[in-house]
Amino acid sequence: MGEQTINLSKVKGEFKKKVEEMLPEGNFNLCLACGTCSAGCPATGLEGLDPRKFLRMILLGLEEEAISSPWVWMCSMCQRCIYACPMQIDIPGLVYEARATWPREERPKGIRGSCDMALKHDTCSAMGASEEDWRFVVEDVLEEVQETQPQFKDLQAPIDKEGAEFFLNQNSREPVTEAEEMVPLWKILHVVGADWTYGSKGWGAENYCMFLADDEAWEHIVRVKVKAVEDLKCKVWLNTE
Ligand code: SF4
Ligand code: SF4
Known part of the structure; x- marks a missing residue:
């Protein structure tokens, strides 16, 4: 991840306009410079910056x-700063707009790659898992648990069960690299008697396209997931990420 090659002076005016729209009453001076946002921020100190400094730089014309x-790219979008800020200044929103000024090909490779993988299939898997891969892994792991753990011989991990109450998403990494990690949640749902299902589509829980500040791709991923939930007529969408 290097410096941007874009001519920043071209985007400068546009960025500042967006910042003004996002600040309460469009007023830059609402920031009290109190530093409360920085105190609880996991990205404080990285690259010599923190949310307060980031905002102050914009206010001082150093955008x-x-x-x-x-x-x-180090802000986790956790939103702690918004809750802490006495003026409710939307720092992650500003960070998002800053990210959006970067040419897509210069945005961090890891985030970009995960977004692109999720766009490959309607599974929305950030690891690029297809519907067939997904079904194979779930059925394989389930069979092993049923055969080796007598107390869970009736364990279920349904896929595309129409009308189930809960539509469950799954972290994309687990079925690919640590499939057994899916089982504890299946067991909990089994023990409490929950009526749940995975989808063959839209099960990937993350949305790296949001972190990439790619509006179009972000929307596409959300729409695929919503459609998957609606197609199965599930009442509740459970996203564990
Ligand atoms: S949203 Fe970003 S800036 Fe705000 S506390 Fe979290 S990491 Fe820090
Ligand atoms: S918490 Fe809010 S008011 Fe205080 S420095 Fe951060 S952005 Fe400014």
């Missing part, structure tokens, strides 16, 4: 430096 800092 080119703020936008182009790799720090904008």
Whole structure:
């Protein structure tokens, strides 16, 4: 991840306009410089920045430096700063807009790659797992548990069960790299008698396209997932991420 090659002066005016729209009453001076946002931020200190400094740089006309800092990719979008801020300033929203100014091909490879993988199949798996791969792994792991753990011989891990109450998403990494990690949740749902299902589509829980600040791809992923839930007529969408 390097410095942006984009001519930042071209996006500078546009970015500042978006920032003004996002700040309460469009007022830059609402920030009290109290630093409460930075105190609980997991990205504080990385690349010599923190949310307060990031905002202050924009206020002081240093938005080119703020936008182009790799720090904008270190914000986890956890939103702690918004809750802590006495003025409810939407720092992650500003970070998102800063990310969106980067040319897509210069955004971090890991996040970009995971977004692109999720766009490959309607599974939305950030690891690029197809519907066939997904079904094979779930059925294989389930069979092994049923055969080796007598107390769970009736365990179920349904896929595409129409009308189930809960539609469950799954972290994309688990079926690919640590499939047995899916089992504890199946057992909990079994013990409490929950009526649940996975979808063959839309089960990937993450949305790296959001973290990539790719609006179009982000929307596509959400729409695929919503459609999967609606097609199965499930009442509740459970996303564990
Ligand atoms: S949303 Fe970003 S800036 Fe705010 S606390 Fe979380 S990591 Fe820090
Ligand atoms: S918590 Fe809010 S008011 Fe205080 S420095 Fe951070 S953004 Fe400014």
